[in-house]
Amino acid sequence: MSLPQAIFAAHRAGFDAVETHSLDLEDIDAVKAALDTTGLPLQLMNTGQGAPGEIGFNAIPGREAEARADIDKSIAIARRLQCDALHLLAGFTDAPAADTTFRANLDYACDAAARHDMTILIEPLNQQDMPGYFLSHADYALALIDRMGHPNLKLIFDCYHVQIMDGDLSRRITALLPLIGHVQIASVPDRGPPDEGEVNYRHICRLLDSLGWNRPLGVEYIPVGLTEETLGWMQWLRES
Incomplete structure (x- = not known):
């Protein structure tokens, strides 16, 4: 199913918004037409995936020029689609300079996006599903956000990934809400529908409501x- 078809399917199913992976191979005009026709906002999109098997490259030393060109392209696409949030994919690396590289590309992206x-x-993506992905713990992500000081740098709190790597979802959501820009859910441990598995998403949704998440x-x-x-x-x- 193409992304425009998926947008129409989401609208028929009663979703309030949509999000997407990278858009390198999509017809952006067709995506825009589907969003306009359905009235669904595009909640977020990702920067480029990279080569087959990659999940981004923003933390990989030596690919800074590629990363920044992709950031510029992704921001332009997001603006065309009236999407106000861009997920910067880190990539698979354990290089000693990965932290420095990722922070430099985040600086570039935050400055460009702020305009x-x-x-x-x-x-953070869990190491069971994504072994070798650079960013895997919520605490490290939050330390980055705090250290870098960009008001437009936020966390995707994917309950599935955080539960596997760090747990303690309720306390983490409560403490970190001001730094969270998007929340995702799925059952744990099999990543199925959220009405299954070990996480009580009724409780999570009631907690988010009580905290003012809208x-x-x-x-x-x-x-x-x-x-x-x-x-x-x-x-x-x-x-x-």
């Missing part, structure tokens, strides 16, 4: 069968 009132997001949640899970047949959780959560 257009955009937010830059970073997301942005749509991202639901990033692996369906078994047709996605349309796995959406019973939508009513389940809205009744929470």
Whole structure:
């Protein structure tokens, strides 16, 4: 299914917003037309994935020019699609200079995005699913945000990844809410629909409501069968 088709499917299913991975191979005009027709906002998009098997390259030393060209391109696409949040993918690396490289590219991205009132997001990905990904712990991500001091640098709090790597979701959400720019949910440990698994998302949603969270949640899970047949959780959560 193409992204425009997925946007129309999300609209039919009753979603309030959409998000997407990188848009390197998409027809941006067709994506824009689908967003305009459905009225769904594009909540966030990613910077470029890179070569097959990569998940970005912003922390990989020696690829700074490539990273910054991709940041410029991604910001331009996001502005065209009226998307105000861009997730900077770190990539797979354990190079000694990775921290320095990532911080330099984050500086560049935050400065460029601030000129257009955009937010830059970073997301820890768990090491069980993404072994070798540079950014894997919420505490390190938050230390980066605090140390760098950009008001438009925020955290993607993906409950699935954080639960696997760090746990203690309720206390972390409560403490970190001012630094969180987007929340995603999926069941743990199998990344299925959020009405399954070990995390009580009814509790998480009630907690977010009590804290004043008012942005749509991202639901990033692996369906078994047709996605349309796995959406019973939508009513389940809205009744929470």
